[in-house]
Amino acid sequence: MSKPDPEFMAGSDEFATVRQIEYLESVRTHGSIFAASRALGRHHSTIQHSLQQLEKKEATQNRNLHLGDKVAPGFAIKGTSTLFGKDGKPAAQWVKTNRDDTQYAETMKAFALALGEDIKGLAKPVETPGHGNDELMVVIPIGDPHHGMKAWSAETGGASFDLEIAERLNKSAIDRLLQSGPDADTALILNLGDTFHSASGANTTVKGTPVDVDGRWAKVQKVGLMIMIYTIDRALQKYKKVVFRLNIGNHDGESAYGLSLMLACYYHNEPRVTIDLSPAKAWYMQFGKVLIGSSHGDTMKESDLLSIMSCDRPKAWGETSHRVWYCGHIHHSRVIEGRGGVVEYFRTLAPSDAWHSGQGYRSGRDIVMIVLHKEFGEVERHRVDVSMLEATKVPQVIELAGSL
Numbered sequence: 001m002s003k004p005d006p007e008f009m010a011g012s013d014e015f016a017t018v019r020q021i022e023y024l025e026s027v028r029t030h031g032s033i034f035a036a037s038r039a040l041g042r043h044h045s046t047i048q049h050s051l052q053q054l055e056k057k058e059a060t061q062n063r064n065l066h067l068g069d070k071v072a073p074g075f076a077i078k079g080t081s082t083l084f085g086k087d088g089k090p091a092a093q094w095v096k097t098n099r100d101d102t103q104y105a106e107t108m109k110a111f112a113l114a115l116g117e118d119i120k121g122l123a124k125p126v127e128t129p130g131h132g133n134d135e136l137m138v139v140i141p142i143g144d145p146h147h148g149m150k151a152w153s154a155e156t157g158g159a160s161f162d163l164e165i166a167e168r169l170n171k172s173a174i175d176r177l178l179q180s181g182p183d184a185d186t187a188l189i190l191n192l193g194d195t196f197h198s199a200s201g202a203n204t205t206v207k208g209t210p211v212d213v214d215g216r217w218a219k220v221q222k223v224g225l226m227i228m229i230y231t232i233d234r235a236l237q238k239y240k241k242v243v244f245r246l247n248i249g250n251h252d253g254e255s256a257y258g259l260s261l262m263l264a265c266y267y268h269n270e271p272r273v274t275i276d277l278s279p280a281k282a283w284y285m286q287f288g289k290v291l292i293g294s295s296h297g298d299t300m301k302e303s304d305l306l307s308i309m310s311c312d313r314p315k316a317w318g319e320t321s322h323r324v325w326y327c328g329h330i331h332h333s334r335v336i337e338g339r340g341g342v343v344e345y346f347r348t349l350a351p352s353d354a355w356h357s358g359q360g361y362r363s364g365r366d367i368v369m370i371v372l373h374k375e376f377g378e379v380e381r382h383r384v385d386v387s388m389l390e391a392t393k394v395p396q397v398i399e400l401a402g403s404l
Helices: 006-010 018-030 033-040 044-062 101-116 163-180 217-238 254-266 302-312 314-319 354-358
Strands: 075-084 090-099 136-142 186-191 241-246 273-275 283-287 290-295 322-327 334-338 341-345 366-373 377-385
Touching (some): 018 033, 033 044, 136 163, 136 217, 163 366, 163 377, 186 217, 217 241, 241 254, 241 283, 254 273, 283 314, 290 302, 302 341, 322 377
Parallel strands (some): 136 186, 241 273, 322 341
Antiparallel strands (some): 075 090, 136 366, 334 341, 366 377
């Protein structure tokens, strides 16, 4: 691709990121990727890989073509493309489509509810612990799990990753955190988004970017569900009440909401578990004088989050003195203290995939438990680094009563 295809170069801006537009304009100006790399001061392989990803994205966006005005459920017409024969008359026509997010969300909801009926109320009873502390609540922010991601260490220069590794690391991490954490009445399990690496069996993100996936979509969903069930069941053994919130990410989209619905069905008859089903991007919970806000982190600027919190929850803002946002998305540990509160971003246990590694992204890998006091806010924190988990034996897989 050192000499880009003219047709591709002429019509690719629609799906390009800001950086990809910069690459496209430079290649158009200088005539080749090598010349553009010299002008921009970037390695030619970086530009080539980015434009290859753009070309794949464009192909993915336009591949669901249908004759006439018929489109697949969950999609809307974007435009048409007509092939003319030698006689000048139309010989064939394609309808270009984009996903209709509203209809797609309803389709995913119906799909998840249909699956959920098969597992409704199947959670096995867990004996309520006799100990606790109503002054404390533990929070486990699960940073961007990316279940289903496939990474090969020889290609990424980092660690390998697949479904088996994801299951082992996540279950082992939960075990270690629960062993080290104090007694409390309530545990908040806060999945920060991008639970799944892809949004569907097409193996792309919500916006259509191709990603490397390990296994069929149904297998990825099942492993993700089993990991969440394991996490909630283990928390039930130690805490009297478990609240579970799953944020919708930019990789998995509404499929994450489908997972929440299935968990709500599974724990339907367990009064000690609350599965939050709000589809809102900004989610809040008050614990005494602590106000928690959470979002994946891809749609709202960090500089705006505290003012958004005060606008969305003015009463709770006035009643609290410790206000925090817990977010994911960037895969880095980052804390920003602003007027009235703190915004924090968390790492993930997953390594970088090939694309992010090639772009130079690097970060540590860990998971933490935050202990909150209803009067004094955060009073302690427990951290598990991925290096502590590498030799940990895979915990026993919990079997669902019935088939999925």
